[in-house]
Amino acid sequence: MSGHTLIDLPELTRLLRECAGEEEGVDLDGDVLDTAFMELGYDSLALLQVIGCIQRDHGIELDEDAVAEAETPRALLDVINSAARDAEKLAA
């Protein structure tokens, strides 16, 4: 199971919609992997909401500073999935 991806972009965009206030019309379906969250309309408070959902639903702990540094979906997915891999290694 090493290298397992806990969350991918479609899942992250679903969480952005569902955890951080559903707003019709925000375009998250295109190639937004490297678009800054702020440019998508998701500020740090909205991201904290999403992170809260992920930690609760997947039982992982995310480093707050690393999350705060992640300005794009790609950077945040890296933080989430490396934390998930670390957790798997510990459990193995």
Add this chain to the structure above:
Amino acid sequence: MSAVDTRPRPPDDRRPDGQRPDGQRPDGQLPHGHRPDDRRPHDRRPHDRRPHDRRPDDRRPDDRRPDDGAGGPERIALLLPGQGAQRPAMAHGLYGTEPAFTEAVDEVFALLGAEGARIRADWAADTPAVPLDHVSRAQPLLFAVDYALGRTLYARGLRPAALLGHSAGETVAAVLAGVLDLGDAVRLLAERVRLLAQAPPGGMLAVAASPRQVAHRLTDQVVVGAVNSPTQLLLAGPEPELGAVADALRADGLTCARARATTGFHSPSVRAACAAQIPSFRAVTLRPPRIPIVSGYTARPLTDAEATDPVFWALQPAEPVLFAAALDRLLADGPYHLVEAGPGQSLSALARRHPGVTRGGSRVTALLAARPRGPEDDRAALRAALERLAPPAAGSTRDRSRLEAGA
């Protein structure tokens, strides 16, 4: 990294229904002129204002409709951020390199006298003498940066059709619209800072919630200081009461984050300090705005009576900010090209999820990056934003091919 949003917008769907989850609707059109209005803005506290308040005279038959057909000019509306948007060295890369910006910032610092020199020294210092989040640094620097960015646009021939400030940003709007002279505004700001610095220590807390979701946790002292969007508000109040409310809200399962403030702006804890300034506001000349201001305190276009009412201006830091409703109101008259003239993109992020932007044909450009990343990045962000604003020389016709070539 520029603050641009290049996604295409449907040109034919610019009537957002404006329906918000809390049932509020924008109520009417933004007038582009002035009319006598003897209503006093504080006859009722904004808490008491009904979202459906509508005055028939809010609609004017001569409302200028957006001329957004092929090649028509876009109307610019400036968004001016307030406390909480400050960051170390914000916009500092424009200082000394962007002439209009530099001149405007220096004007503000000069008006602040010896304290202005100390503020300038702290602006980009590794270890500022006074922390930048303190009212005595955050407020003058935000004023200077917002104002100077506005002037930077003016210098390029970009004239806003409307202004919307968040919190202290409304004072910048007042100066840009000619309500207050710059000198009076800066002297009043300096006095306000001295008064607010003596207010009880406090703060502001961002909460991902609607006012209804937090109502049961509010107290006499800890109140809703700002409603930023249907799902985001700022609580404000003194410490340690604010911290206790934050703990309770987290226990309720709500997401909270400290805002950058060491004063309980927009709460009763600063009311006495603000009331003490009423005589000073009475002593200056207040004029009707030359550019429409949608007030964050009334969520309506500022009337001439409000604009010239010293009490209205003096008490603003103690009154709740109704940014979400004010943005609804502004965009009900859209589309606009919303331009954030201040550090960061906090207001842009809120606007980018507004139906008036996602579906209504308005678009958003921030003049600076979401986070300061050094002087060259400040300059690059401003350059990219100005290109996006496509400034033709005053009176000349738009030349898209030249702009698209990046010339």
